[in-house]
Amino acid sequence: MGDRRIIPRARDLTWVAAEPDDRPARHSESGPLRGCEHAESWRSACAQERDRGAAHDGQRGIVSDVTGATAGTGRLLQRLRKEAGLSLLRLAELTHYNKGHLSKVENGRKPMSIQLAQVCDQVLDTRGALTEHACATAARSRDDRLPLAQLPAAPRRLHGRTRAMARLERLLLGRSGAPGGVPVVCVDGMPGAGKTALALRCAHAVAHRFPDGTLFANLCGDERPLEPGDVLGSFLRALGVHSDRIPDDQQERAAMYRSLLSGRSVLVVLDNAMASAQVRPLLPGSDGCAVVVTSRQQLSGLLVSPAQATRLTLSPLATPDAVDLLRSVIGDQRADAEPTALAGVAMRCGSVPLALRIAAVWLAAHPRLSIADFNRYLKVDTGRLALLCAGDDEMQAIQGTLPEQRGRAESRRSSCSGCRDCASANGGGPEPLAEAR
Numbered sequence: 545m546g547d548r549r550i551i552p553r554a555r556d557l558t559w560v561a562a563e564p565d566d567r568p569a570r571h572s573e574s575g576p577l578r579g580c581e582h583a584e585s586w587r588s589a590c591a592q593e594r595d596r597g598a599a600h601d602g603q604r605g606i607v608s609d610v611t612g613a614t615a616g617t618g619r620l621l622q623r624l625r626k627e628a629g630l631s632l633l634r635l636a637e638l639t640h641y642n643k644g645h646l647s648k649v650e651n652g653r654k655p656m657s658i659q660l661a662q663v664c665d666q667v668l669d670t671r672g673a674l675t676e677h678a679c680a681t682a683a684r685s686r687d688d689r690l691p692l693a694q695l696p697a698a699p700r701r702l703h704g705r706t707r708a709m710a711r712l713e714r715l716l717l718g719r720s721g722a723p724g725g726v727p728v729v730c731v732d733g734m735p736g737a738g739k740t741a742l743a744l745r746c747a748h749a750v751a752h753r754f755p756d757g758t759l760f761a762n763l764c765g766d767e768r769p770l771e772p773g774d775v776l777g778s779f780l781r782a783l784g785v786h787s788d789r790i791p792d793d794q795q796e797r798a799a800m801y802r803s804l805l806s807g808r809s810v811l812v813v814l815d816n817a818m819a820s821a822q823v824r825p826l827l828p829g830s831d832g833c834a835v836v837v838t839s840r841q842q843l844s845g846l847l848v849s850p851a852q853a854t855r856l857t858l859s860p861l862a863t864p865d866a867v868d869l870l871r872s873v874i875g876d877q878r879a880d881a882e883p884t885a886l887a888g889v890a891m892r893c894g895s896v897p898l899a900l901r902i903a904a905v906w907l908a909a910h911p912r913l914s915i916a917d918f919n920r921y922l923k924v925d926t927g928r929l930a931l932l933c934a935g936d937d938e939m940q941a942i943q944g945t946l947p948e949q950r951g952r953a954e955s956r957r958s959s960c961s962g963c964r965d966c967a968s969a970n971g972g973g974p975e976p977l978a979e980a981r
């Protein structure tokens with residue numbers, strides 16, 4: 545099976561595959577062969593080519609759907625040209641296309657543009673046979689393209705967050721109606737607050753409102769932040785641009801990305817952003833699109849820049865939701881047996897979803913441990929929860945999640961950022977002011 549990612553949409557074929565010589569200097573208004581006796585034979589030729597193309601495509605998968613169909617249109621052109629008694633050179637003269645280019649089209653090495661098909665139809669008087677074939681090929685490549693559906697799975701259940709979900713949905717679907725007005729929502733909050741979970745749940749819920757699909761990138765936070773140029777490269781490939789057509793320059797990549805999204809309706813999810821500068825080049829400029837960004841930081845730059853993003857800050861869960869989360873993992877029976885101790889665990893987890901899940905999974909793995917004993921264990925040192933983490937990722941995420949550690953982190957942030965509002969509501973302080981430009 546070929547690599548389906550390299551298949552461009554039909555209309556991208558013009559961008560990706562068109563060469564300068566695939567443009568006529570001028571068009572012939574009327575075909576010199578109009579009325580010739582061969583004109584009736586095109587229908588059967590056309591049908592045969594379609595049949596051959598279909599058999600061919602069925603054997604070799606999606607990539608060959610395009611190349612096979614391209615070859616099919618080329619073979620049809622060659623056949624009709626020969627039936628008209630024209631040499632390639634004569635066809636080139638009559639159509640004002642380059643002979644070398646026509647030869648490549650006939651051999652299936654270049655796709656036939658709709659424009660060329662129209663001119664050849666006129667010259668060969670084929671009543672639109674080539675145009676019909678070229679359009680069908682283009683439509684087929686559009687139908688067969690890999691759907692743009694990059695969202696990872698979302699958690700099956702979110703506890704609480706009903707209002708946050710509704711607000712995020714409203715913001716994403718609330719088209720401003722202004723040309724180029726793309727809704728951008730920054731979901732921020734402390735590590736493990738459930739930013740990614742919320743963004744993905746919401747993105748899946750509204751994905752059907754973005755008929756051209758979804759793009760997703762994990763920008764990797766501040767551990768090893770991805771360069772916007774690299775993200776653009778993978779987005780462009782997902783949009784069907786062949787690797788060797790992707791410009792080196794980041795600005796050119798961004799321009800190509802915006803061009804390809806123009807007129808399309810795509811939802812873009814940018815998870816775990818480190819700074820506004822990392823996100824800005826990834827914003828589409830087409831009003832049918834929308835963007836959700838998640839970050840541990842407050843991305844002030846996006847809030848004040850032309851993108852005018854809206855901020856949605858996630859706080860810890862309300863206590864009943866936090867207890868519900870624990871209950872959903874350890875089961876009703878155990879939760880009902882020790883409700884007070886369970887509320888104590890929720891409190892020691894700061895009602896932060898990541899900490900809650902770690903505690904719950906650990907409790908579930910130790911069915912004979914009493915919740916009260918576990919609560920006492922956490923009480924000695926809240927940081928002990930970090931020791932229960934399953935892996936490095938969780939270890940890192942849990943840093944600063946628990947109440948004790950968060951207090952320390954917040955006082956550090958508020959003293960350096962000077963913004964107490966953000967530091968108290970949010971795990972991350974605002975970006976330096978320079979970012980806001």
Ligand SMILES: Nc1ncnc2c1ncn2[C@@H]1O[C@H](COP(=O)(O)OP(=O)(O)OP(=O)(O)O)[C@@H](O)[C@H]1O
Pocket residue numbers: 699701702703704705733734735736737738739740741742816838840869897898901941
């Ligand atoms: N409301 C919720 N209900 C149940 N589980 C949740 C909820 N929110 C998050 N979770 C779970 O908590 C864990 C952490 O959530 P998530 O990864 O979304 O946090 P985050 O804020 O994106 O963390 P980070 O800052 O590390 O990116 C995940 O296992 C997620 O499924």
Ligand SMILES: [Mg+2]
Pocket residue numbers: 739740741815816838
């Ligand atoms: Mg996340």
